[in-house]
Each structure stands twice: as structure tokens, then as C-alpha cells.
Amino acid sequence: MKSSRIVLVVSLTAAVGLPGCSQSQPIVAPVEVVVQPSTVELPDDPLDARWDSVVAFPAALIPQDMVEPRQLRVSTREVRVRALSDGVRVAFRLEWSDATRDDMPMPAAFTDACAIQLPAAISADVPAPQMGEPDRSVEITLWRASWQATVDGRGDTIQDIHPNAVPDHYPFEAASLESGSDIQRAMQQRYAPARALDNPMSGPREQPVEDLIGHGPGTLAPAATTSSTGRGKRVADGWAVVVTRRLPEGLASGKRTQVAFAIWEGGSEEVGARKMRTGWAPLLLEVKP
Amino acid sequence: MARVKNWQLGREMSYWYPESRPKKQFAAIFDTNKCIACQTCTLACKTTWTSGRGQEYMLWNNVETKPYGFYPLGWDVKLLAELGSQQWNGSVYEGRTVFEAARPGERALGWRPGEQDYAHPNVGEDDCAGNIDKGAAFAGVHMAWFFYLARICNHCTYPACLASCPRGSIYKRPEDGIVVLDQSRCRGYQECVKACPYKKVFYNPMTGTSEKCIACYPKIEKGLQPQCFVNCIGKIRLAGFISQPEDANPDNPIDYLVHVRKLAKPLFPQLGLEPNVYYLPPVHVPTQFSQQMFGPGVEHAVREYMHADADLAGLLGLFGSTEQIVPRWKRTGDFVYGLAEDGTELVKVPLREPIHERLALDPKFDVMRTNCP
Numbered sequence: 145m146k147s148s149r150i151v152l153v154v155s156l157t158a159a160v161g162l163p164g165c166s167q168s169q170p171i172v173a174p175v176e177v178v179v180q181p182s183t184v185e186l187p188d189d190p191l192d193a194r195w196d197s198v199v200a201f202p203a204a205l206i207p208q209d210m211v212e213p214r215q216l217r218v219s220t221r222e223v224r225v226r227a228l229s230d231g232v233r234v235a236f237r238l239e240w241s242d243a244t245r246d247d248m249p250m251p252a253a254f255t256d257a258c259a260i261q262l263p264a265a266i267s268a269d270v271p272a273p274q275m276g277e278p279d280r281s282v283e284i285t286l287w288r289a290s291w292q293a294t295v296d297g298r299g300d301t302i303q304d305i306h307p308n309a310v311p312d313h314y315p316f317e318a319a320s321l322e323s324g325s326d327i328q329r330a331m332q333q334r335y336a337p338a339r340a341l342d343n344p345m346s347g348p349r350e351q352p353v354e355d356l357i358g359h360g361p362g363t364l365a366p367a368a369t370t371s372s373t374g375r376g377k378r379v380a381d382g383w384a385v386v387v388t389r390r391l392p393e394g395l396a397s398g399k400r401t402q403v404a405f406a407i408w409e410g411g412s413e414e415v416g417a418r419k420m421r422t423g424w425a426p427l428l429l430e431v432k433p
Numbered sequence: 434m435a436r437v438k439n440w441q442l443g444r445e446m447s448y449w450y451p452e453s454r455p456k457k458q459f460a461a462i463f464d465t466n467k468c469i470a471c472q473t474c475t476l477a478c479k480t481t482w483t484s485g486r487g488q489e490y491m492l493w494n495n496v497e498t499k500p501y502g503f504y505p506l507g508w509d510v511k512l513l514a515e516l517g518s519q520q521w522n523g524s525v526y527e528g529r530t531v532f533e534a535a536r537p538g539e540r541a542l543g544w545r546p547g548e549q550d551y552a553h554p555n556v557g558e559d560d561c562a563g564n565i566d567k568g569a570a571f572a573g574v575h576m577a578w579f580f581y582l583a584r585i586c587n588h589c590t591y592p593a594c595l596a597s598c599p600r601g602s603i604y605k606r607p608e609d610g611i612v613v614l615d616q617s618r619c620r621g622y623q624e625c626v627k628a629c630p631y632k633k634v635f636y637n638p639m640t641g642t643s644e645k646c647i648a649c650y651p652k653i654e655k656g657l658q659p660q661c662f663v664n665c666i667g668k669i670r671l672a673g674f675i676s677q678p679e680d681a682n683p684d685n686p687i688d689y690l691v692h693v694r695k696l697a698k699p700l701f702p703q704l705g706l707e708p709n710v711y712y713l714p715p716v717h718v719p720t721q722f723s724q725q726m727f728g729p730g731v732e733h734a735v736r737e738y739m740h741a742d743a744d745l746a747g748l749l750g751l752f753g754s755t756e757q758i759v760p761r762w763k764r765t766g767d768f769v770y771g772l773a774e775d776g777t778e779l780v781k782v783p784l785r786e787p788i789h790e791r792l793a794l795d796p797k798f799d800v801m802r803t804n805c806p
Contacts, residue, residue, distance in 0.1 A: 214538030249638035335485025338640040341617035346640035416622035
């Protein structure tokens with residue numbers, strides 16, 4: 145582990161624009177992160193005071209209006225991004241305004257969410273920012289408020305959504321079945337087909353984030369494993385979320401890659417391709433003398 | 434958008450994908466005049482497929498009372514209102530389908546039911562909606578009318594759920610045309626729930642994925658009819674495979690009723706999905722209502738049904754007569770035969786069941802049989 149002070153710079157292209165910034169602020173600004181030697185862990189709590197000393201970048205969001213279903217209405221306009229790295233992993237702290245907490249899994253209800261996207265390979269010729277391309281993939285880490293609620297302790301029964309609900313009977317809870325036995329658990333699995341097929345979407349969850357691979361619109365697929373971690377909390381006017389993932393391979397101090405962000409406002413029925421997003425923004429990992 | 438042929442509309446239409454018909458197309462016919470809304474079909478499906486967590490509210494099969502009942506609430510009238518007034522010109526549809534009426538940025542015109550819309554299936558829908566004049570029951574015509582509409586996924590030729598999924602998680606099985614949702618690929622965007630005009634895709638909040646009727650394909654693969662068919666008390670259902678109109682085979686019971694006799698009609702064909710569940714329209718419902726729900730030709734269908742000849746009456750007797758799929762049929766004299774593809778007899782049904790009069794008094798034991806089994 146390097147003991148030097150490493151600075152991760154997140155900057156945004158002029159094309160993305162910076163609404164909300166005053167004229168006196170530079171269009172491209174560094175985010176300086178002072179990383180303690182190996183003994184220091186990256187803060188995983190979005191309310192950790194250490195984030196206060198990290199410069200935030202206001203990343204302008206635009207509607208995803210390239211592929212159906214398109215987002216044709218502007219909702220969340222900006223996400224404020226801070227980033228820290230310990231030389232091995234990188235922690236992004238995203239904060240955005242959202243008047244409503246949307247984290248309940250219900251029909252016609254959608255969860256607040258955010259995502260961080262990086263090219264799978266560092267190259268000057270970046271993949272399309274819209275989920276990558278067939279031969280140039282992107283790596284995405286997705287955080288969902290509904291997953292956070294589950295990780296924070298909410299169960300996944302109907303009573304956790306509707307406390308007064310009274311289901312008649314579940315076959316896998318028949319008195320003749322020993323609770324927790326292999327037979328009982330296998331039977332319960334059969335009545336949750338997505339879980340039976342190991343769809344990572346279907347829980348149960350240990351992390352509120354999922355690592356994904358994209359090869360273009362509609363191709364999103366789970367990574368072999370999710371090594372990223374995350375934690376989100378409600379703040380005064382919205383969400384603050386820390387997503388920690390491994391540094392992109394080959395991103396050494398002083399080198400650049402690209403990064404993009406997306407925000408879903410569940411209360412506006414944003415899900416999947418219906419989202420607010422940024423274009424690619426340069427991401428610089430810098431060593432300070 | 435591609436241009437595809439939809440024979441139910443009598444014209445080509447726009448669809449998200451090019452025309453690609455399966456080798457065989459699963460189809461079904463429901464006789465609305467025989468349904469008593471006992472919901473045995475609903476429970477047969479429920480206990481077979483949707484007894485898990487997150488599936489509590491799901492009814493892949495439901496029976497609702499028309500025109501008062503809906504599951505989910507207002508599923509058809511809401512979409513019809515969104516679509517607006519459209520026109521048929523004879524058997525050619527001159528209006529817009531849900532694909533042609535899609536709003537900017539969308540793949541199909543649709544709406545997404547809220548949780549409350551699923552909350553009260555069948556509640557209140559059989560209650561009398563108004564006063565019935567004294568003597569109305571004897572007037573010779575129904576002063577008030579209703580009928581029971583049993584519904585499953587229509588396993589459409591042009592499914593809106595399939596078209597709307599941005600991930601391609603829904604597909605038609607090439608071997609039988611059954612529309613299935615890949616549970617390993619779905620990410621729960623609910624676009625399919627929004628797009629399906631029949632509202633036969635359901636979101637499972639516990640697994641975060643959407644689920645739908647699979648036409649009991651494990652049974653279909655064994656040549657058997659689905660659970661909701663074989664458990665039907667009223668014997669209103671027949672499952673099989675349908676041909677294109679130009680390839681109609683009179684020996685195929687589905688083809689015979691849909692194409693040859695033109696008795697069985699699709700549900701809301703004007704929406705453009707070419708649904709593959711067909712209905713024998715109710716005989717006592719105002720024609721305008723039936724036309725809106727089942728398309729042109731309902732008057733002919735009702736007339737034929739009311740004056741069924743031996744072939745027709747016999748074929749209707751095959752409904753619910755066997756668990757096996759009956760791909761061929763024939764009538765010989767007073768019997769109707771359900772046949773396998775090779776002509777083997779699967780079931781034999783009399784045109785008319787013999788009448789046995791059971792006297793109230795048992796002469797042997799000299800006891801009254803009243804109320805005795």
C-alpha cells in the first residue's frame with residue numbers, strides 16, 4: 145500500500161455543463177482527496193465527517209432520451225459527486241435532491257437509485273456512454289434504495305409492506321414440513337422462480353449494490369460477483385450514497401479514465417432506461433507531492 | 434417498427450419486431466355462455482403456480498363479471514379511454530393499435546395499475562347496480578345483463594409485454610408460441626406490466642421480477658391441457674393449436690370454431706396483439722358491447738351458437754371431456770370423437786347424453802330419495 149497522498153480528480157466535460165455553478169467557478173475542477181496510509185479505510189458512511197473536506201462536483205444530469213423507453217421529462221437535475229481512493233479501491237459519494245423516499249417494492253412503485261459507470265478498459269477511445277458497446281463493455285455499480293432498506297433490516301414478506309396483511313397459507317409453511325429443513329427450503333425456492341434461477345435481483349441481499357456489465361442498451365448483466373459495497377442514507381433534501389468499488393484496472397496515479405453517473409427518481413416512475421444521466425466525464429487519479 | 438400481418442385486423446400493422454410466427458401456436462376457446470364464475474379455474478391456477486411470497490395478489494387466471502367487474506380495476510376501460518374512439522370498416526380495422534398509438538418515447542400505449550387496483554378482485558361486481566322493474570324477469574328479454582369473462586394470458590402473436598421489455602426478457606417459445614418471461618433475466622422494470630393491455634403480467638415485490646401465465650407448458654409438452662382447463666366445472670374451455678386462416682384445417686377443433694365457423698372471437702382484437710384465446714360471445718349481451726369486446730362478426734357468432742347444428746353442438750361437447758389436447762375431431766352419427774394427430778381415438782362423447790329419470794320413490798326399498806345422494 146502506498147503511503148503517499150493520493151488525489152482522485154473527478155472532472156466534468158464542458159459538454160455536460162454545470163448548471164448551478166457560478167461564473168467564477170472553473171468548468172473543470174479537481175477533487176482533492178487526501179488518503180492516509182494503509183491504515184486508513186475509506187469512509188463508507190455518507191454522513192462521515194471526512195467527506196466534508198472533499199470537494200464536491202456538481203454533475204449535470206440529462207434525460208436518457210436515446211433509446212425506448214425514453215425519459216422525456218427532466219426530473220433530477222444534478223448529482224454532487226465526491227470521490228476518494230486508497231490506491232486499491234475508490235469510494236464515490238453521490239448526493240442529490242429528492243423530496244420523497246421511494247424504497248418500497250410494490251406494483252407500480254419504483255425505487256430511488258443511482259449508478260456509477262466506468263469503461264471496462266482504460267482507453268482514449270471510450271465506449272458509448274449509453275451502457276457501452278458490443279465489443280467495448282462498461283462496468284456499472286448500481287445502488288437501490290429498496291435494497292438499502294432490505295439490508296437495513298426490512299423483511300421481504302407481505303407484512304413488511306402491509307403490516308395488516310393476512311395471507312391464508314403458503315404451501316412451504318405446511319405443518320408437515322420441518323421449518324428450515326432442506327425439503328422445506330427447496331419448496332419455498334420453487335415458489336420464488338427468480339431466486340430458484342439465481343437471479344441476483346431477487347435477493348436476499350447482503351449489499352445494497354450490484355456490480356453489472358453492459359455491452360449496449362438492453363444488455364445489462366450481473367458481473368460474476370459483486371465486490372462493491374455501498375450505503376445510502378436520507379439527508380435533508382434527498383439521498384447521500386457511498387459506493388465503494390475496486391479501482392479500474394490500470395488506473396495508476398496520474399492517469400485518467402472516464403466516469404458517468406445516473407439517477408433514478410422512483411416517485412417519477414423512473415426505472416431501467418427511464419433515468420437521468422450524465423455523459424462521460426474525465427476521472428483522474430492523481431498523486432500529490 | 435416493422436410491418437407485420439395481423440389477420441384479426443384484416444391488415445398489416447406496425448410492431449416492434451418483424452413477424453416471426455412459431456412452428457405451432459397455442460390457442461384456446463372459452464365459451465362465455467357456460468361459465469358460472471365458480472372460480473375453480475382461478476384456484477386451480479393459484480394453487481399450482483402462485484402460492485409463494487410476493488404472489489399473494491396475482492391471479493394469472495381470473496373470472497370477472499362484465500360489464501361491472503375488472504381485475505385489475507378498470508383494466509380494459511382505462512385503455513379504451515386512452516386509445517380513444519376507433520373504427521372498423523367491416524372486418525378491416527381502420528383505427529390505431531396500441532403499438533401505433535404509442536406515445537413518444539414509448540413502445541406501446543399502456544398504463545400501469547396501482548396496488549389498489551389489484552386489491553379487490555370480484556368484490557361488489559355481482560351486486561345489483563340498480564333497480565329492476567317488477568316483472569322484468571318475465572319480459573322475454575333481459576332488462577339487465579351481465580356475463581362472466583374468464584381470462585388468462587392470451588399468448589399473443591404480437592405480445593405488447595414482449596415488445597416493451599427493453600431487455601428482451603420475454604419471448605415466444607418457437608415450438609408452441611407460449612409467451613414466457615425469463616426469470617433469470619428480468620430486472621423488474623414493469624414495462625411489460627404497463628404495456629400488456631390485458632394486464633396479465635404481474636410484478637412480484639419479493640423477488641423484484643415480473644411473472645406471468647405460462648399456459649402450464651410442462652403439461653402442454655406432454656399433450657395435456659392446462660390446469661385451469663381441466664379443472665373447469667362448466668367445461669367451458671378447449672386448448673389446442675391454431676393455424677393461420679389460409680391454412681385452416683376443419684379437422685382441427687380450434688380452426689373449425691375460429692376460422693371455418695367463425696364462432697370464436699378474440700378479446701379486444703383492435704388492440705393489435707392478435708391474442709390467441711378466443712371466446713364464444715355471450716348470447717344475451719347488447720351487440721354494441723360485444724362488438725367492442727370481441728370485434729366484428731359477433732352477431733353471426735351468436736346466431737350460429739343459438740342455432741347450433743349437430744357438428745357444432747357435438748364439438749362443443751368435447752370441451753372439458755378429456756385432459757388431453759385434442760388436435761383433431763370428427764362427428765359420426767350421434768357421437769363426437771376427439772382424435773390424436775394420427776387418428777387414434779382420445780375421447781368419445783355422445784351428441785346428447787341419455788336421460789335417466791330417477792323416481793323420487795325407491796320402489797325396492799319403498800323410501801323417498803328426496804335429498805338422498
